[in-house]
Amino acid sequence: MRRYVTIVACCLLALTGLAQAQNTTSLSVVVGPEAALTVTTGTTNLSTASTTFGNPYTGTTSLTYQVRTTKSTGSGSITLKITTDFSGTGGPSVGTPPSTGDALTYTCTVSTPGTACTGSQTASLTTATAFATFVAGANSTKAGNSASASWSLTDDPVYATGTYAATATFTISAS
Secondary structure (H helix, E strand, O other), X not given: OHHHHHHHXXXXXXXXXXXXXXXXXXXXOOOOOEEEEEEOOOOOOOEOXXXXXXXXXXXXXXXXXXXXXXXXXXXXXEEEEEEEOOOOOOOXXXXXXXXXXXXXXXXXXXXXXXXXXXXXXXXXXXXXXXXXXEOOOOEOOOOOEEEEEEEEEOOXXXXXXXXXXXXXXXXXXXX
């Protein structure tokens, strides 16, 4: 009986080792173009140091962007559009400025891999305007790269006193 129990135990140990199996799988991932953007300045207050209409109202909006474009044929951009004009009557307006020459303009600062717009851009209610471009194979850091818009609004004496607000919408794309 003892011999029989020993043989059965040996057979069970041998079968236990045979019951294990392994299989594998191949992992595949398609990494495509992608883009994300965060406006880190929730409200940009425009102000002027002048009390005699000598300087425009100015302020800066900060952004963080992430981008990946296709290696050989990709591209991308950040555009800017005023989606809500200054509120109220008698104040500044992007769509219908009260005086000739009044404008809301901006200049761009964009860290690599983006290329900033050149010169002063006039903000628009009807058209998304250039802010930054990306070439094929552009890759930002995982934490994101920085950018900013430096605003300038004409200080026109015809503006009625008060507080006026507009909305600027930034859009990023990658292919």
